[in-house]
Amino acid sequence: MPRAHTVRTAGVRGPGEKSARTRRRILDATASLLATRGYAGTRLADVARLAGVRPPAVYYYFDSREDLVEQVVVAGMVRNLEHVRARVQELPAGATAMDRICCAVEAHLQVVLRISDYTVASIRNTQQLPPEVRTRQLAEQQRYSDFWRELVEAARDAGELRDGLDPRAARMLVLGALNWACEWWSPGRGSLKSLVRTARTIVRRGLSAPTGG
Secondary structure, eight states, rough: OOOOOOOTTTTTOHHHHHHHHHHHHHHHHHHHHHHHHHTTTTHHHHHHHHSSSSSSHHHHHHHHHHHHHHHHHHHHHHHHHHHHEEEEEETTOOOOOOHHHHHHHHHHHHHHHIIOHHHHHHHHHTSSSHHHHHHHHHHHHHHHHHHHHHHHHHHHHHHOOOTTOOHHHHHHHHHHHHHHHHHHGGGGGOOOHHHHHHHOOOOOOOOHHOOOO
16 A cells, blocks of 8 residues: 655755755655555565665665664654644644544554655554664654643543543554554545544543433
8 A cells, every 4th residue: 555755845045956866865765665665564675676776775864774763653653643643733723632532543554655655664564673673663652652642631531531440552553453544444445535524423432421412
């Protein structure tokens, strides 16, 4: 399920322009291959071919295959948090805690299924990465998990979370379901808009405390 990852370089000038663009192409190629083939199936020869460079050039920009992969998966988690947090922060001041959670659900699916191979690469390869690569990725993953913890705990503190729910279990189950979408969803299985609407409905109705009546 590859996605185009556009890099804007217009307006960049100077001797470092070509080098920066080449480095970006190598990173983009690695993200695409990791997202589709996994860590074991991502070879530097294939990265070089997809990036349009000779294989030795990869080592000019990155110390090793592990260094290259680490930069991709760390960037994936960073981008995920930045995108979801930005979308939540755009909500009006009167948004409820559950509104914020549902907004995060939508933003997460957008970045995973439409916007970033980097994020998919990070999510799909967590268990495959060697320890020296996984350390930084896990640190960024924890930052993202903490952001969701704050969202769910805010709903609990506001009385919007259904009684009897374990906030941690609820958070992990929601994130697990959202991450799994990149394993099974494709445009042929329905529109992203429909998927987002379904996910938001399930999360809101599953987590929300009953109202009135």
